[in-house]
Amino acid sequence: xxxxxxxxxxxxxxxxxxxxxxxxxxxxxxxxxxxxxxxxxxxxxxxxxxxxxxxxxxxxxxxxxxxxxxxxxxxxxxxxxxxxxxxxxxxxxxxxxxxxxxxxxxxxxxxxxxxxxxxxxxxxxxxxxxxxxxxxxxxxxxxxxxxxxxxxxxxxxxxxxxxxxxxxxxxxxxxxxxxxxxxxxxxxxxxxxxxxxxxxxxxxxxxxxxxxxxxxxxxxxxxxxxxxxxxxxxxxxxxxxxxxxxxxxxxxxxxxxxxxxxxxxxxxxxxxxxxxxxxxxxxxxxxxxxxxx
Amino acid sequence: xxxxxxxxxxxxxxxxxxxxxxxxxxxxxxxxxxxxxxxxxxxxxxxxxxxxxxxxxxxxxxxxxxxxxxxxxxxxxxxxxxxxxxxxxxxxxxxxxxxxxxxxxxxxxxxxxxxxxxxxxxxxxxxxxxxxxxxxxxxxxxxxxxxxxxxxxxxxxxxxxxxxxxxxxxxxxxxxxxxxxxxxxxxxxxxxxxxxxxxxxxxxxxxxxxxxxxxxxxxxxxxxxxxxxxxxxxxxxxxxxxxxxxxxxxxxxxxxxxxxxxxxxxxxxxxxxxxxxxxxxxxxxxxxxxxxxxxxxxxxxxxxxxxxxxxxx
Numbered sequence: 001x002x003x004x005x006x007x008x009x010x011x012x013x014x015x016x017x018x019x020x021x022x023x024x025x026x027x028x029x030x031x032x033x034x035x036x037x038x039x040x041x042x043x044x045x046x047x048x049x050x051x052x053x054x055x056x057x058x059x060x061x062x063x064x065x066x067x068x069x070x071x072x073x074x075x076x077x078x079x080x081x082x083x084x085x086x087x088x089x090x091x092x093x094x095x096x097x098x099x100x101x102x103x104x105x106x107x108x109x110x111x112x113x114x115x116x117x118x119x120x121x122x123x124x125x126x127x128x129x130x131x132x133x134x135x136x137x138x139x140x141x142x143x144x145x146x147x148x149x150x151x152x153x154x155x156x157x158x159x160x161x162x163x164x165x166x167x168x169x170x171x172x173x174x175x176x177x178x179x180x181x182x183x184x185x186x187x188x189x190x191x192x193x194x195x196x197x198x199x200x201x202x203x204x205x206x207x208x209x210x211x212x213x214x215x216x217x218x219x220x221x222x223x224x225x226x227x228x229x230x231x232x233x234x235x236x237x238x239x240x241x242x243x244x245x246x247x248x249x250x251x252x253x254x255x256x257x258x259x260x261x262x263x264x265x266x267x268x269x270x271x272x273x274x275x276x277x278x279x280x281x282x283x284x285x286x287x288x289x290x291x292x293x
Numbered sequence: 294x295x296x297x298x299x300x301x302x303x304x305x306x307x308x309x310x311x312x313x314x315x316x317x318x319x320x321x322x323x324x325x326x327x328x329x330x331x332x333x334x335x336x337x338x339x340x341x342x343x344x345x346x347x348x349x350x351x352x353x354x355x356x357x358x359x360x361x362x363x364x365x366x367x368x369x370x371x372x373x374x375x376x377x378x379x380x381x382x383x384x385x386x387x388x389x390x391x392x393x394x395x396x397x398x399x400x401x402x403x404x405x406x407x408x409x410x411x412x413x414x415x416x417x418x419x420x421x422x423x424x425x426x427x428x429x430x431x432x433x434x435x436x437x438x439x440x441x442x443x444x445x446x447x448x449x450x451x452x453x454x455x456x457x458x459x460x461x462x463x464x465x466x467x468x469x470x471x472x473x474x475x476x477x478x479x480x481x482x483x484x485x486x487x488x489x490x491x492x493x494x495x496x497x498x499x500x501x502x503x504x505x506x507x508x509x510x511x512x513x514x515x516x517x518x519x520x521x522x523x524x525x526x527x528x529x530x531x532x533x534x535x536x537x538x539x540x541x542x543x544x545x546x547x548x549x550x551x552x553x554x555x556x557x558x559x560x561x562x563x564x565x566x567x568x569x570x571x572x573x574x575x576x577x578x579x580x581x582x583x584x585x586x587x588x589x590x591x592x593x594x595x596x597x598x599x600x601x602x603x604x605x606x
Contacts, residue, residue, distance in 0.1 A: 288346045
């Protein structure tokens with residue numbers, strides 16, 4: 001089928017491994033994303049706080065600089081679990097913003113013009129499709145959450161020396177685990193919304209609504225029933241609860257319902273949101289829809 | 294021994310609580326198969342089932358020996374599919390879209406790029422390949438869909454209403470392309486259409502569906518070969534000697550009033566010989582209709598038939 005010959009020839013060359021083909025979706029999605037100037041600015045905006053956190057570590061480990069800056073309260077500069085909780089809270093919010101911009105377009109673009117049958121008529125399953133799209137958000141959100149967190153952890157380990165790394169190594173697990181559940185929940189939720197709502201603006205709005213409206217209802221429920229269980233509808237709060245408890249931090253970082261809602265319930269809520277998103281994706285991502293009747 | 298192209302074994306498909314395909318059974322062995330039937334006959338459902346989009350509620354369907362349900366992935370690795378409805382990514386340029394699809398089919402990126410360009414030039418969209426697919430006309434979109442279906446070099450090409458929305462010259466070009474693809478390689482073709490001409494011009498075998506049942510399976514090649522030529526003559530001065538001479542050549546004749554004669558000619562007899570006999574016998578041929586049994590006749594016959602106890606119509 002060479003261009004100059006203008007005749008059809010079948011393909012007899014090599015093929016890529018079946019398991020790796022989901023990554024084609026990721027590659028093309030990234031190529032499209034990086035064409036957008038706004039996306040690049042947003043990504044930089046999400047990474048910039050990490051530079052401030054890195055600067056904090058540098059100052060905290062540099063006595064000369066502290067003297068020059070005439071800083072007195074040495075305790076303020078301790079890089080301990082609280083520092084990483086703050087950083088994680090800041091970066092997971094950045095991840096939320098990034099997700100609101102990137103997530104809504106990932107599937108909607110394929111559904112709008114009926115491209116899904118073209119993907120699924122190939123040796124490519126719906127699971128591969130979701131995995132390919134999920135990888136886009138997974139990589140992107142990782143780049144602003146646990147990856148910079150671990151880099152700063154390494155920086156602190158290098159600067160602090162005197163065995164700091166060994167006494168704080170346990171923090172690697174909450175950093176990775178808490179980031180993983182947050183990334184998974186955000187990604188699946190925005191993919192489900194993207195599969196449901198085809199317009200970007202509306203989809204972004206729906207993601208915001210999903211986070212803020214149930215939280216509002218939860219507060220109303222708490223006020224009416226004089227309980228704290230309504231907090232279960234506040235996904236951000238549930239994540240904060242998991243994070244703070246995973247780092248063995250103080251009550252002050254989460255405030256109300258500290259002891260009333262068990263951390264297992266918080267995990268349960270986030271896992272439930274993930275499963276619900278998967279159910280929606282399963283219902284929406286079909287090559288052909290069958291109309292009942 | 295080579296597997297039949299399509300094998301249906303009591304295939305029943307239910308969608309939304311309704312039975313769409315009712316126990317289809319049949320074997321289609323030709324390389325180019327046409328799928329005919331009125332709207333709602335179950336053509337698209339059959340295609341979707343062959344692609345593994347719908348699971349059979351009973352029975353099975355096989356393409357080149359691969360079960361559509363249990364070996365779906367292996368089967369789809371052999372398939373190039375051109376859907377009936379719009380199917381594209383509107384903001385992508387044509388060539389990038391086809392490359393993307395080829396990469397998902399498993400072609401390495403450089404090969405996918407090369408094949409995408411080739412496919413686009415081949416279908417006649419070379420000049421438009423860098424334009425976003427969303428800006429294409431309806432006919433161009435059809436060609437872009439064909440390009441993505443052939444770019445990865447499939448063994449089975451499934452075309453669902455490929456000439457939908459095309460003007461006559463574009464339709465002619467597309468039919469030529471399909472014939473060319475069929476002849477240039479060992480590709481198997483399954484073409485669904487409600488346009489009899491499309492099927493007649495590209496296919497060797499036809500499966501006619503009606504109300505989710507098989508109305509007819511007809512091998513067009515054999516039909517064409519076996520097809521006898523019919524002549525309807527209006528003559529003046531024709532006597533028994535004229536018809537007996539024609540019968541002597543192997544024709545079958547039926548004589549009616551007012552000099553009307555119907556002649557069934559074997560393949561070995563040409564029309565010229567009928568004129569020659571008429572000239573020799575001093576018979577004037579005032580009018581002659583020459584016709585073959587067309588796919589239209591086969592289709593209309595299939596549509597008129599009533600159901601048979603074995604499930605076929």
